[in-house]
Amino acid sequence: MKLQHLGWFTVVIVTLASAWVMAEPKANQPTIVVTTSPVIREKRIIPIKTSGRLAHAKETRLSFKTSGLINRIYVDEGETFQQGDILASLDLAEINAQVNSAESNVAKAKRDLARLMDLYKKNVIPLQQLQDAQTAFRLAESELKIATFNRRHSIIKAPFNGQVLQRFTEENELINSGTPLLTVSENQNSWVVKVGLADRDIVKATMQDPVKLSFDAYPQTAFTGKISKIAAVADPKTGTFEIEVSLTNPPLLLRSGFIARVDILPKSTQQLAFIPVEAIVTAKGKQAMIFAYDPKTSQVSEQWVTMNSLLNKEIAISNGLKNISDVVTDGASYLKDGMTVQRITDSTEKELSQYSGL
Known part of the structure; x- marks a missing residue:
C-alpha cells in the first residue's frame, strides 16, 4: 500500500493510538504504520545495461592511393550510387x-x-x-x-551499391595519400550497435546472446538483436571491450548515428535477492540503506546492502540481506534503527477499509 493511500488511515491510527496510550505502557506503543515486502531469492538472468551507437553493418572509408589536387567529387552526403560509379577523381x-x-x-x-x-x-x-x-x-x-x-x-569508383554517409573535403583541395574522402555504406537493411563493456561485464557476454534495444526516435518500439562480435583486447583509450550487436531487417527506418539503449541478456543466471525499489531509503554508489522487518519482534533494523542492478520496479541485491525475510517499503523514510512498528497486513487492511468513506 502506498503512503499516499494511507491518508484515511491516519484518523483511524490516531484513534487507536489514543486507546493504546490508556491501556498499555508507552514503551510497548507502536509509533509508525508501515508496509513490508518479502525478500525474493531466486536465479534470474540479469541484463547488462549500457548504450551504444548505431551504424551500418558495412561502412567503408574511401580515399585516393596518391596525393594530388581533387578535380571532381560527383556525390554528396545522403546521395546513393551504384557499383562501378565514379565518385571522385584527382587532377591526372x-x-x-x-x-x-x-x-x-x-x-x-x-x-x-x-x-x-x-x-x-x-x-x-x-x-x-x-x-x-x-x-x-x-x-x-x-x-x-x-x-x-x-x-x-586516382579515381574512386563505388565498390558496391550504397549511400554516402560523410564527405570530408571539397573540390580543388590538395589531399594526401590515404586521407579519407568519403564514408559510404552498403545498401542493405543490416545494422550494428557498437557498445563498450567494462571487464566485469565482458566476461558475462557470449556470442549470439540476445539483446533488447530501444531508440529515442521510436520510444514505443522494441528492437531485438544478437551479439555478433566481441573484441579480444580492450580499447587502450577507454579501457573497455567493444562488442557489436547485429540487427537484421528492423521494422522501422533507422539512421546511422542513432544512440541505442542496450540490454544484453547473458545466458548465465545469478542467485540474487530481489526487493522493491520503494525499500531503498538512501544510496551511495552501489551501496543502499534499507530497513529490515522482524516479524517476531515487530522491530526494524537498519541494513546496508550492495545493489547489483535495477530491474523494472525491483532492485537486485548481491549482498547484505542474509537471514532477512522482509523489508519495509512504505514508511521506511520515517524509521530509525530499532524502532517498533505496526505492520499493515491483509487482515488490517480489511478492518480499516470500513473507514474508507470517512
Whole structure:
C-alpha cells in the first residue's frame, strides 16, 4: 500500500493510538504504520545495461592511393550510387606524366636489351653487361606498373551499391595519400550497435546472446538483436571491450548515428535477492540503506546492502540481506534503527477499509 493511500488511515491510527496510550505502557506503543515486502531469492538472468551507437553493418572509408589536387567529387552526403560509379577523381596531369615517363623508360630499356643481346651473341660484350640490361628492363616495367596502378587509384569508383554517409573535403583541395574522402555504406537493411563493456561485464557476454534495444526516435518500439562480435583486447583509450550487436531487417527506418539503449541478456543466471525499489531509503554508489522487518519482534533494523542492478520496479541485491525475510517499503523514510512498528497486513487492511468513506 502506498503512503499516499494511507491518508484515511491516519484518523483511524490516531484513534487507536489514543486507546493504546490508556491501556498499555508507552514503551510497548507502536509509533509508525508501515508496509513490508518479502525478500525474493531466486536465479534470474540479469541484463547488462549500457548504450551504444548505431551504424551500418558495412561502412567503408574511401580515399585516393596518391596525393594530388581533387578535380571532381560527383556525390554528396545522403546521395546513393551504384557499383562501378565514379565518385571522385584527382587532377591526372601529373600522374599521366609519370605514366608517360615510365612507358618511355620501358621502351628505352627494351631497345637497349635488344641491342646488347645481339652484341652478346657476337661475343662483343660480357654476360654481366647483358644481365645488367635485363635487370634495367625489368625495373622499368615495374615502375610502369606502379605508375599505372597509381593512376587507376586516382579515381574512386563505388565498390558496391550504397549511400554516402560523410564527405570530408571539397573540390580543388590538395589531399594526401590515404586521407579519407568519403564514408559510404552498403545498401542493405543490416545494422550494428557498437557498445563498450567494462571487464566485469565482458566476461558475462557470449556470442549470439540476445539483446533488447530501444531508440529515442521510436520510444514505443522494441528492437531485438544478437551479439555478433566481441573484441579480444580492450580499447587502450577507454579501457573497455567493444562488442557489436547485429540487427537484421528492423521494422522501422533507422539512421546511422542513432544512440541505442542496450540490454544484453547473458545466458548465465545469478542467485540474487530481489526487493522493491520503494525499500531503498538512501544510496551511495552501489551501496543502499534499507530497513529490515522482524516479524517476531515487530522491530526494524537498519541494513546496508550492495545493489547489483535495477530491474523494472525491483532492485537486485548481491549482498547484505542474509537471514532477512522482509523489508519495509512504505514508511521506511520515517524509521530509525530499532524502532517498533505496526505492520499493515491483509487482515488490517480489511478492518480499516470500513473507514474508507470517512
